[in-house]
Amino acid sequence: MPPFNILNHEMVPEHRLLNEAEAExxxxxxxxxxxxxxxxxxxxxxxxxxxxxxxxxxxxxxxxIVEIRRKSKTADTFVAYRLITR
Incomplete structure (x- = not known):
């Protein structure tokens, strides 16, 4: 793990793991x-x-699948989804 929690940095968007029901x-x-x-x-x-x-x-x-929520000046919040791979 990095020496600090990068998810707490203001420039890093919120990341959340989806459960199987949400993913489907x-x-x-x-x-x-x-x-x-x-x-x-x-x-x-x-x-x-x-x-x-x-x-x-x-x-x-x-x-x-991970949900990533980014702040947007035009859309308020932009939601993206990513598949975790090796």
């Missing part, structure tokens, strides 16, 4: 498969912090 709902809403989502690596600093701070160990793994 989002995929259905978007009309895509997991493999069609943009990717984020297990080694990404934000993912490493999510893994280190997770209440249950082993929940952050390849194939899971």
């Amino acid at each position: 709902r989002i995929l259905k809403k978007l009309g895509i498969t997991r493999e069609q989502l943009p990717k984020i690596r297990l080694g990404d600093p934000a993912i490493r912090v999510l893994e280190a701070t997770a209440k249950e160990k082993g929940v952050i793994q390849e194939g899971k």
Whole structure:
């Protein structure tokens, strides 16, 4: 884990792991498969912090989906989804 929690930095958007029900709902809403989502690596600093701070160990793994909420001047909040890969 990095020496500090980068998720607390003002420039890093909020990252949240979706549960399976949420993931399936989002995929259905978007009309895509997991493999069609943009990717984020297990080694990404934000993912490493999510893994280190997770209440249950082993929940952050390849194939899971992360929701990323970015602040936007025009859209208030922009939500993106990423598939965790190796």
